[in-house]
Amino acid sequence: DGGITQSPKYLFRKEGQNVTLSCEQNLNHDAMYWYRQDPGQGLRLIYYSQIVNDFQKGDIAEGYSVSREKKESFPLTVTSAQKNPTAFYLCASSTLQGAANVLTFGAGSRLTVL
Amino acid sequence: DQQVKQNSPSLSVQEGRISILNCDYTNSMFDYFLWYKKYPAEGPTFLISISSIKDKNEDGRFTVFLNKSAKHLSLHIVPSQPGDSAVYFCAAGWGTSGSRLTFGEGTQLTVNP
Numbered sequence: 565d566g567g568i569t570q571s572p573k574y575l576f577r578k579e580g581q582n583v584t585l586s587c588e589q590n591l592n593h594d595a596m597y598w599y600r601q602d603p604g605q606g607l608r609l610i611y612y613s614q615i616v617n618d619f620q621k622g623d624i625a626e627g628y629s630v631s632r633e634k635k636e637s638f639p640l641t642v643t644s645a646q647k648n649p650t651a652f653y654l655c656a657s658s659t660l661q662g663a664a665n666v667l668t669f670g671a672g673s674r675l676t677v678l
Numbered sequence: 679d680q681q682v683k684q685n686s687p688s689l690s691v692q693e694g695r696i697s698i699l700n701c702d703y704t705n706s707m708f709d710y711f712l713w714y715k716k717y718p719a720e721g722p723t724f725l726i727s728i729s730s731i732k733d734k735n736e737d738g739r740f741t742v743f744l745n746k747s748a749k750h751l752s753l754h755i756v757p758s759q760p761g762d763s764a765v766y767f768c769a770a771g772w773g774t775s776g777s778r779l780t781f782g783e784g785t786q787l788t789v790n791p
Contacts, residue, residue: 568721570721594776595776597778597779599781604687604783605783606682606684606767606781606782606783606784607722607767607769607781608781609778609779609780612776612778614776615776622778652719654721654722656721658776660774661727662727662729663709663710663729663731664710664711664712664727664729664771665710665771665773665774665776665777665779666712666724666727667724667769667779668724669714669721669722669723670721671719671720671721672719672720672721674719
């Protein structure tokens with residue numbers, strides 16, 4: 565079955581540590597995205613990549629970094645510079661359906677900073 | 679600047695009745711809109727979309743209406759079922775493949791048996 569796999573599902577981090585969230589897709593989609601969900605704030609875009617070896621900052625990129633070395637993979641690193649990293653992180657990839665760019669999401673990773 | 683807003687954090691309806699979820703936007707550049715459904719601890723799943731050149735799109739029990747002059751869209755679910763209980767997000771975008779989507783805050787729908 566085609567889809568998006570995020571790992572780990574739950575992650576705990578001590579303050580000052582960097583952590584990397586994995587995102588792999590086998591949908592053959594060119595574009596991939598990272599969103600963050602906080603209660604009452606919807607989904608906010610962190611980074612996105614339209615093609616391999618290229619990516620753009622979203623609305624809340626500070627304290628995060630990404631890489632896109634392969635079409636299938638778009639890992640997100642939460643650095644110690646991110647002041648409030650506890651959140652639910654969602655990875656997505658997209659394809660055109662008619663006129664709409666439809667995102668397919670993974671199951672998410674919940675990061676908790678202790 | 680919140681370009682996509684869902685002003686109702688929650689909505690409760692009886693099974694079998696109509697659920698109407700609302701969404702407002704400010705950016706005239708948006709040329710398509712989508713609705714997603716999300717259960718707790720899962721990723722959102724795509725429900726239905728509408729292009730800005732249309733004012734209505736139907737898919738089974740789900741219908742999306744777009745009023746461009748009012749910059750308003752709504753999702754109608756008829757008849758509502760208990761399994762529809764979830765958080766619903768509206769999203770908007772423009773451009774072609776790989777472009778970004780902007781999401782609203784979400785509305786928690788509860789359908790009571």
